[in-house]
Structures are given as structure tokens and as C-alpha cells.
Amino acid sequence: DINAIAAYENELLQYATQKVKEINGLKIVGDHSNKAAVLSFLMDGIHSYDIGVLLDKMGIAIRTGHHCCQPLMNSMNVDGTARASFAVYNTLEEIDVFVEALKKAKMMLS
Secondary structure (H helix, E strand, O other), X not given: OHHHHHHHHHHHHHHHHHHHOOOOOEEEEOOOOOOOOEEEEEEOOEOHHHHXXXXXXXXXXXXXXXXXXXXXXXXXXXXXXXXXXXXXXXXXXHHHHHHHHHHHHHHHHO
């Protein structure tokens, strides 16, 4: 059921949003109540690519960069963002692992 899938993905997004907001220095880009299950973010003083590389080494795949919207990023004066996407096959436990990895990456890069 497509509505059940959308509801579950929204649950994942809301959970992830709540969890990453607990990380000092992390700023969500595009925090809107009605959006796809995508979480774009920046960390103070840390390049998004560096976050992506460290998370990859921890077995977590995210995307980094302009995400096909370089004019928007330029207008925001942002080099790029880190972006996690959630789908029906993800779990709340995976989000917990993602958040802990973010905290570790922040500690390593700060």
C-alpha cells in the first residue's frame, strides 16, 4: 500500500530529524513538514565530503555535494551538503547507527 509506505518513510524522517537535532553544530537544510524522506545537513566547520568519506568507512552510505542544485547552493553560499535518504527498507535502528556515526565523525573532524 503506497500510503503505508509513505507513512513509514515519514516516520523514519521524523525520527532521524529529531535525533540529528541533538547534535551540536549540525544544521538541517530544508527542514519542512511536507517533504520526501531526505535529510540534508551541514556541520559547523566540517566539509560535507569529509563527513561522507568517514561515514562510508563506517559502512554508512550518504550523498554529498550539490545534489543537482548548484545554483541554489551558490545562492545559499554553501559548498554542498551531506544528505541521508530513507526508504521503506530502512529501520529506526539503522538511523540510530547513522546518528552515532555522525557523532563520531564530528568528534574526529572537529
